[in-house]
Amino acid sequence: VGVRLGAEVTSLDLDNNQVALASDETMAYDRLVIATGTEARQPDIPGQDLQGVFQLRNLDDAVRIRSFLEKNGGRRAVIIGAGFIALEMAEGFSLRDMAVTILYRGDLPVRPFGPVIGQQIKDHLAEKGVDFMSRTKPTAIEQTAGGLAVKTDQGVFEADVVLTALGVRPNTALAEAAGLELGAAGAIRVDEFGKTSRPGVYAVGDCATSRHRVSKLETWLPLGDVANRQGRVAGENAAAGDVRRFPGVVGAQCFKVFDLQVAKAGLDEAAAAQSGFEPMAVQIKGLSRAGSYPGAQPLWIEMCADKRSGKLLGARGVGAEGVVERINIVATALFAGLTVRDVGWLDLAYAPPFGGSWSQIQIAAQKLEGKLG
Numbered sequence: 001v002g003v004r005l006g007a008e009v010t011s012l013d014l015d016n017n018q019v020a021l022a023s024d025e026t027m028a029y030d031r032l033v034i035a036t037g038t039e040a041r042q043p044d045i046p047g048q049d050l051q052g053v054f055q056l057r058n059l060d061d062a063v064r065i066r067s068f069l070e071k072n073g074g075r076r077a078v079i080i081g082a083g084f085i086a087l088e089m090a091e092g093f094s095l096r097d098m099a100v101t102i103l104y105r106g107d108l109p110v111r112p113f114g115p116v117i118g119q120q121i122k123d124h125l126a127e128k129g130v131d132f133m134s135r136t137k138p139t140a141i142e143q144t145a146g147g148l149a150v151k152t153d154q155g156v157f158e159a160d161v162v163l164t165a166l167g168v169r170p171n172t173a174l175a176e177a178a179g180l181e182l183g184a185a186g187a188i189r190v191d192e193f194g195k196t197s198r199p200g201v202y203a204v205g206d207c208a209t210s211r212h213r214v215s216k217l218e219t220w221l222p223l224g225d226v227a228n229r230q231g232r233v234a235g236e237n238a239a240a241g242d243v244r245r246f247p248g249v250v251g252a253q254c255f256k257v258f259d260l261q262v263a264k265a266g267l268d269e270a271a272a273a274q275s276g277f278e279p280m281a282v283q284i285k286g287l288s289r290a291g292s293y294p295g296a297q298p299l300w301i302e303m304c305a306d307k308r309s310g311k312l313l314g315a316r317g318v319g320a321e322g323v324v325e326r327i328n329i330v331a332t333a334l335f336a337g338l339t340v341r342d343v344g345w346l347d348l349a350y351a352p353p354f355g356g357s358w359s360q361i362q363i364a365a366q367k368l369e370g371k372l373g
């Protein structure tokens with residue numbers, strides 16, 4: 001395998017099986033795998049080119065931010081956006097003893113995780129000394145004598161470093177220019193073999209679509225584990241013919257912010273209704289360990305199922321520990337298409353340091369079973 005670093009592809013000639021490079025070379029191929037990832041969304045405001053204004057798209061960006069802070073000794077960070085990368089970076093800046101302010105145009109962080117989890121995170125950020133400014137719209141970033149200033153409709157926020165973290169969109173410029181079909185969220189449409197609309201051309205990872213096993217719909221989930229699995233599938237198929245199918249995704253994802261673990265899998269009520277289900281949901285509060293065991297922490301689980309079929313549709317959770325393994329049970333159940341009747345009686349490992357003899361996942365599923373007709 002030859003790896004050419006620093007080789008930017010500028011166009012794809014799918015009729016003649018070759019790609020053009022910025023170095024003016026062309027390279028021929030028998031099979032082409034497109035894995036161009038995402039591009040970061042930019043706030044539509046002036047000042048993003050100023051020194052000290054960053055995005056975090058990859059490891060190089062992270063190194064640039066750290067070098068900047070080491071050289072300039074920043075004390076105040078302003079983060080624009082409130083997705084999981086914004087939250088992870090709020091923790092990162094705080095660990096460097098910086099004062100952190102998050103500016104967000106909505107009410108609560110990580111909107112796809114719902115208001116219960118959003119509120120928990122917001123409260124936790126306050127406990128950790130992070131200022132979370134809801135309903136705040138930045139209008140410009142400006143250089144000042146003392147550093148940077150982020151102007152907003154709610155006042156001016158001074159900073160030594162500004163991070164814009166507004167999410168990503170699929171990087172499909174090459175594919176689009178070459179006439180490849182696009183699908184969900186504008187990502188490159190692929191089938192279960194990773195094939196695009198042109199024979200011999202595959203696409204994987206953040207630039208490509210996938211199939212949701214719960215909704216059965218085409219979806220776009222720019223996540224590292226999905227990219228790894230799709231890459232394996234398309235790589236095998238490109239090399240050896242159609243030998244492996246990508247089994248699809250259930251939307252399992254997680255992150256940590258300070259002392260909270262946050263995770264979700266599957267559909268929430270709104271997405272479930274949009275996908276044609278008749279969703280019903282429960283919320284339960286439990287403990288991360290058996291109540292009798294020292295150190296038990298509160299843990300919230302929300303779960304959603306289809307009233308007609310009893311099928312589990314999704315769950316999300318937040319707490320100081322034990323959240324990700326519980327949601328991964330849900331992810332496995334979703335992958336297998338289990339009903340809440342099945343999930344309520346799963347045989348799960350139990351010992352007091354890890355939870356009660358009934359997991360919150362079983363309890364939530366049994367509550368949902370009780371709501372079935």
Ligand SMILES: Cc1cc2nc3c(=O)[nH]c(=O)nc-3n(C[C@H](O)[C@H](O)[C@H](O)COP(=O)(O)OP(=O)(O)OC[C@H]3O[C@@H](n4cnc5c(N)ncnc54)[C@H](O)[C@@H]3O)c2cc1C
Nearest residue numbers: 007008009035036037038056057205206222223224225227
């Ligand atoms: C800060 C951060 C934290 C994250 N944390 C998590 C996490 O905890 N869990 C999780 O599941 N996911 C996480 N992700 C998402 C995860 O990193 C991505 O889903 C994953 O990297 C996607 O892999 P990929 O190969 O599709 O794209 P990428 O890793 O983005 O790779 C795309 C590559 O294509 C190159 N490229 C683009 N255009 C061209 C061109 N024209 N010519 C040549 N090369 C080109 C790019 O330079 C890049 O190297 C995180 C992302 C970020 C930014």
